[in-house]
Amino acid sequence: MLTLPDFPWDSLAPAKERASAFSDPDLGPDAGHGLVDLSVGTPVDPTPGLVQRALADAADAPGYPQTYGTPDLREAVAAWFAARRGVPGLDPAGVLPTVGSKELVAWLPTLLGLGEGDVVGFPRVAYPTYDVGARLARAVPMAVDALTALGPLTPATTPRLLWLNTPGNPTGKVLGVEHLRKVVDWAREHGVLVASDECYAELDWRPREAGSTEPPTTPSILDPRVCGGSHEGLLAVYSLSKQSNLAGYRAAFVAGDPAVVRQLLEVRKHAGMIVPWPVQRALVAALSDAGHVEEQKARYAARRAVLQPAVEAFGLRVDDSEAGLYLWATAGEGSRTTLDRLADRGVLVAPGDFYGPAGREHVRIALTATDERIEAAARRLARPER
Numbered sequence: 209m210l211t212l213p214d215f216p217w218d219s220l221a222p223a224k225e226r227a228s229a230f231s232d233p234d235l236g237p238d239a240g241h242g243l244v245d246l247s248v249g250t251p252v253d254p255t256p257g258l259v260q261r262a263l264a265d266a267a268d269a270p271g272y273p274q275t276y277g278t279p280d281l282r283e284a285v286a287a288w289f290a291a292r293r294g295v296p297g298l299d300p301a302g303v304l305p306t307v308g309s310k311e312l313v314a315w316l317p318t319l320l321g322l323g324e325g326d327v328v329g330f331p332r333v334a335y336p337t338y339d340v341g342a343r344l345a346r347a348v349p350m351a352v353d354a355l356t357a358l359g360p361l362t363p364a365t366t367p368r369l370l371w372l373n374t375p376g377n378p379t380g381k382v383l384g385v386e387h388l389r390k391v392v393d394w395a396r397e398h399g400v401l402v403a404s405d406e407c408y409a410e411l412d413w414r415p416r417e418a419g420s421t422e423p424p425t426t427p428s429i430l431d432p433r434v435c436g437g438s439h440e441g442l443l444a445v446y447s448l449s450k451q452s453n454l455a456g457y458r459a460a461f462v463a464g465d466p467a468v469v470r471q472l473l474e475v476r477k478h479a480g481m482i483v484p485w486p487v488q489r490a491l492v493a494a495l496s497d498a499g500h501v502e503e504q505k506a507r508y509a510a511r512r513a514v515l516q517p518a519v520e521a522f523g524l525r526v527d528d529s530e531a532g533l534y535l536w537a538t539a540g541e542g543s544r545t546t547l548d549r550l551a552d553r554g555v556l557v558a559p560g561d562f563y564g565p566a567g568r569e570h571v572r573i574a575l576t577a578t579d580e581r582i583e584a585a586a587r588r589l590a591r592p593e594r
Contacts, residue, residue, distance in 0.1 A: 212343055216336060216562040220247060223551040230554025235591070239584035246574040246585065247556045249377070249533045251453040253507060256500040259452060262493035266486040273485035275477045277305040277461075281492050285461050288495040293409065295430045302439060302466035304473055305483040305491060308458035309407055309447035313337045313371075316403060316443075317345035319475045320468075322368050329358070330371040332566040333379055335405070338371045351564055355394050369401050375408040375426055375531035378563050378572035382412065382530045385427045388434040396441055401468065403443040404429035407460075408532035410451040410501055411508060426531055430464055439464045450533060451501045452494045459483070459491045508533065511575045511582045518586035519573060522550075527570070535573040536560075546571045553588040 228243040276282070282300035289295035306312040314337050317328050326347040330338035334351065342349035350367065352358055358365060372391065374383040388404075395402045409426040416423060427434060430444050443464040449455035462469065476482070483491075494500075516526060516535055524537035524546070539546050543559035550557050550571070557574075560567030575582070 210343065210346070212340060213336065217248070217558075220547075220556065220558075223547050224556050226548070227551040227554045227556045230552075230588075232554075232588070232591075235584075235587055238580060239587045242554065244555045244577060244581045244585040244588070246577055247558045247572075249450070249574045249576050251449065251455050251576055252578055253453050253504060255453045255456070256494065256497070258497055258500070259454065259457075259490045259494045263457070263486045263490040266489035269485040271485075273482055273488060275304075275482045276473055277303070277483065277488055281305060281488050284492045284495045285463055289428070289430065289463065292425075292498065293428045293431070294425055295428055295432070297437070298430065298439070298463060299466050302469045303461055303463045304469050304476070305488060306445075306460045306462055307481060307483055308449065308455075309405065309445050309460040310337055311458075311481070312445055312460065312462055313405060314341045314344060315481075316472075317341050317347050317369055319472050320369065320401070322347045325364065326369075327365060327367040328369045328371070329367040331373055331376065333376070333560070333563050334371075334373060335377045336562065338373075351566075353566075355391065361398060366398055367400050369403060370395060372402060372404040372429065374404060374406060375412065376528070377405075377408065377532060378534050378558070378560065378567065378570075379527070379536045380408075380413075380529035380532040380534055382414065382426050385431065385433045388427060388429055388431070392429065392435050392442065399441075401441050401443070402429060403445060403462075405445045407445065407447040408450055409446070411505055411533060412531040413509070413512065414530050439466075441465055441468075443468060448491065448494050451504060453504065454490070454494065457487050457490055459487050459494070461491070507579075508575050511577070511579065514586050515573070515575065515582050518589040522553075522589040524571075533575050535575075536570055537573055538570045540569060543568055543571050550589075553585075555585045555588060 232240045282303040285303045286298040286300045289298045322345045324346050328342035328347050329350045332351045332353045339349045412426045414424040445462050447460035526535050526537045529536050547559045558572040560570035
C-alpha cells in the first residue's frame, strides 16, 4: 500500500483557532482583532489586467488544446528565459506547459518511469512535495544538502533524479553559479538527471553588486555559465503563480533537455495532463510583459520592509531569505513553540518541521497578505510583552 505523510497544514488548525481569537483594543480596530494568516504563500493581489483579458479573449475554446502547448507559447518561454534569466538559445522543443508547478514536482519521478529502488534526492530543508513525488513513484526519497552526503556511490545509491530548489522554499537561499556548475558536472559524470525548481527567481532581494545598476539575477540551471551551453540532462521548473498572481490559473512550465521533455510529453498526452487553452493564452500574455512583475515585486519589497523589523523585534533571527516570498526565522527553540507564541499575537505561520527535521527550529513567515494585514502583524509583533 502507498504510504504518504499527513498533509502538514492540517495540523495548524489549533494554532489557527487560537490566532483567530486574538483581540487587543489598544492596537485599534484594524490591527487589534482577528487572524493574520502568514502560513501559506498564496498571492492576494489582483491578477494583472492584461492576463485577465487574454484569458477572456480565449474563453471560446470548444476543442481540445495541445498538451505540448502552441509554438508561440513555447517560443514565449524561450524568449522569457533569454530576457529574464540569462539563458539564450533555449530550444522551444524543450518547453512543456504544466498544470501548475506542484503537479510537475509531484509526478515527475513517475513520468520519468522511476520506481522501486530508484533514489530521488532533494534538499534537507525542502517543500514536502519532492518527498511525496518520490513516494508516489514508489521510489526512495533521500534528503541531502551536499553531494558528499550521498557517500560512496553504487548503482543502488546513485540518484536517478536530483532536485534543486533555488531560490529555496522555505529558506529563500539562492544557489550561485559555481555551486550549480559543480552539481551539473557531478550529475553528468554519474548519469543523474537534475531538475531545478526556480519558481521564486523573479523575487530576488539581494543587494546590487558594487558599481552595478542592475538588480541581481538568480542563476538558472540552464544558464550557460552553469551548464556550458548544453541543457542535456537538465530541467528547470517555473510557475507564474508568484510573479504574476496566477496561482488560481495553474500556469507553469518545465524547460530544458528536449529529449527528456519529449519523454514527459508522451506520457502526459496519454494521461490527459493538458493546460487549458485559455490558460495557455494567459501564459503568453504574462511572459511577454515585465512591467507587472516589477510592480508586484515592489509590493512584496514594501511588505518585507515592514514585516522583517517587527519579526526581529519579536526576538527572531531571519536566516537566508535572500529571495522569495518568505522570512525564514528562528528563536533557537522548537518551531511549534514559536508557532504558538506568534499565534498568541494573532499571527499564523508555518512551522519549520513541515520542511523536514532540519527545519525544526525555524518558522516560515509569508509576505502574502495585504498591506493592511502585514501592518497589523508588524504592530502586534512590535508591542512589548504584557
